[in-house]
Amino acid sequence: MSEELLRIDDLHVAFSTRRGMVEAVRGVTLTVGKGEMLGLVGESGSGKSVTGFATTRLLDAAGRVTGGKILFRGQDVTKLRGDDLRQLQGAAMSMIFQNPRAALNPIRAIGLQIADAILTHKRISKDAARAEALDLLRAVQIRDPEARMNAYPHELSGGMCQRVMIAIAISCNPALLIADEPTTGLDVTTQKVVMDLLADIAAARGMATILITHDLGLAARYCRRIAVMERGRIVEEASPRTLFSAPQHAYTKRLVAASPTATSRIEDLVTEEERERYSAVVGKPRREPEHGTPPLLQVRQLAKRFDQGSAAVADFSMTMAGGESVGLVGESGSGKSTTSRMICRLIDPSEGDIVFDGQSIGHVAARDFHRSPLRKDIQMVFQDPNESLNPRYTAFDCIAHPLMRLDGMRAGDALRQRVEECAERVGLPLDLLPRFPHQLSGGQKARVGIARAIACRPRLLVLDEPTAALDVSVQAVVLQLLDRLRRENDIALLFVSHDLNVVRMLCDRTIVLRNGGIVEQGESRALFDNPKTDYTRKLVEAIPHIETGEVLAAAL
């Protein structure tokens, strides 16, 4: 290994909460060499971000380093104060964050925000700082940098904002960059471009990088060494190849198994004990629809135009049979969410028609659709289980509410029985029903969201990125659950996602959208193995796969 730059030695970090001190990091030890890119991988709550924040001294007021050392160039970072600390932050060591749009000041022009960082550490004139900021915008490959200097964050895309963040982070040529989930929430194609840029810059400037991510595939693609964290400890540290071919620790094994790859099937992601129950369902042959059965859903020439500008969706047509699963993929802005919301009848289409089970529902106004008897047949699972559950409703209330509204059930034993039945079907322990969303984990909240959606026994479930906010191990369980529901109850799934690995596993057919129009569609496996259009090929290639051999060989 090259010369050592950072050594974290038995680090402990604790947060004071209402329930007393909670240890988030318990004894992390790791080293980063000069110019090295280290992957720090773990699921939410593993303490990976906290380790990053402790290193850059950006912990919340509630968080405190309770033990251990962080030696940066031989100097203990945890003991720095005042000016010494400020000379470190942003100069020798810098950080980029998840959700780049929120990380930039919304009311300050981006050129100024870059110049702020330069002026903090260098004694140069404002004009010189501006000139440097412009050079940095060029370095992060922002088109038309002169004009962008005066732009505000809301005028830029998420990927652009992250480039600006990178520009700020590298403005003073730091020796160490900590990237905390830098591409989570960005499109796959943008993700690849941003990560490639980051890797190139790090290599060109000899900058060491710690890539904090929950995505093993991403870490495998860019790092030579990966440290896996679980519950505040590093459980395994190895090269990507060793990690995937021969994981040592039980947690790593589970994580590797749960990470979808180009060839994995849903049953591969499932943990041992659940596999049996699942296999029993998968083993059964699917009931073929009787000949001549009309399709469950028919969408004809659907279009949506918002107030001004071009159409968000134009000329979209599709059909779905009962119990079929169809994936709707595309980059952000491709119109996939708009389409799914029109089909759910949450927004009104500008043109075209939607026929569900032989009845035309396209021109029932979205705000009146809740009175339609078909409302309970079409239900939706939303992206973020944290945001889409009412914080003042218990899990029981969440699941019971649609039953009372749409099935006309009254509070009582019958309702309780139905709710418990739903909870059981999604694998939600019954003793969690009286809890409020903030008392549930991400996976449990996702189950509540699905239980709520299937409570009225719908025939079509529209899922808008239902696993995007979840850890891979939770994602695996949720995917398996959805697939089982589809097979057992013949629920059709319309699955909106930018995660092509997931779509490939879950969906029989896939529709690729771009700029509001269909680019390509067909049977999922064939479409991904042999994309017919450049756009689909680009999407497929951008997925961080876990086949590391070739990538590593190319890098070496």
Next chain:
Amino acid sequence: MLSYILRRIVATLPVMAIVALFVFSLLYIAPGDPAVVIAGDQASPEDVERIRQSLGLDRPFLIQFGSWVWRILHGDLGTSIFTNLPVSAMIGQRLGPTLSLMIVTLLLTIVVAVPLGVVAAWKAGSLIDRVIMGFAVFGFSLPVFVVGYMLAYIFALELEWLPVQGYTPLTQGFWPWLENLILPAVALGCVYIALVARITRAAMLEVLQQDYIRTAKAKGLGQGGILFIHALKNASVPIVTVIGIGIALLIGGAVVTESVFAIPGLGRLTIDAILRRDYPVIQGIVLLFSFVYVLVNLMIDVTYTLVDPRIRY
């Protein structure tokens, strides 16, 4: 930007028209025949009839309203029933003291309340924060006249640092002018400072939790830079809003304050006019205050667009 301001000015016209209609109706909403009210208790029926005709009260309501508006647009607010002086001249005389009091109070509030709120948010939960917020509750709970008399007693009667009451125009020197305004401005500003300090603290706390503040720290920016460059401007929309709303509070408070400190301003004029049922004067003052308030709101809306580039109309 200019077109936005113009559009907003045009949009205030209907508001002003409704205000004018309401102000004009005052005379009719008040119980009794306006002519009898104006003529007073001792008037003979002939006197009442004469007044009715001279004021045009015998004509239809809308025509009366139209001619009233027409005169106002030409700067004629009518004549006081009591003094027989033009209302515009009477208001003009009293405008200086009230305007002075309000401006001094406004500046005092901004200079005191905003930094207090910023410090309280920065040191949230600490002793300093609790002391500042404690003062805010105190300032909020005390009526203007209590604070006024207390201040006058301590600083004017006991310590004899400042004059007890009265007003000196600015034309007679800056210090004599300010000297007379300090105590009234502090008394009037108490509630206002408490309000603005609280809102500043709340808005700052909200902003200080944002991701971009963490980014600013990661850049190595100092505490001052973070608080005043990256946080205060972002927190300023609610602060500006409350300062604007507070101007309405000031208008009401000025009436009381001017009585306590014997300042010959619009507040005193208002009270006198109400006691004398001097309708033209009341109408003129209410119209002026409404106009000021509409103007202040316009200024607040324009300030929003200067502060936050995301706000565009």
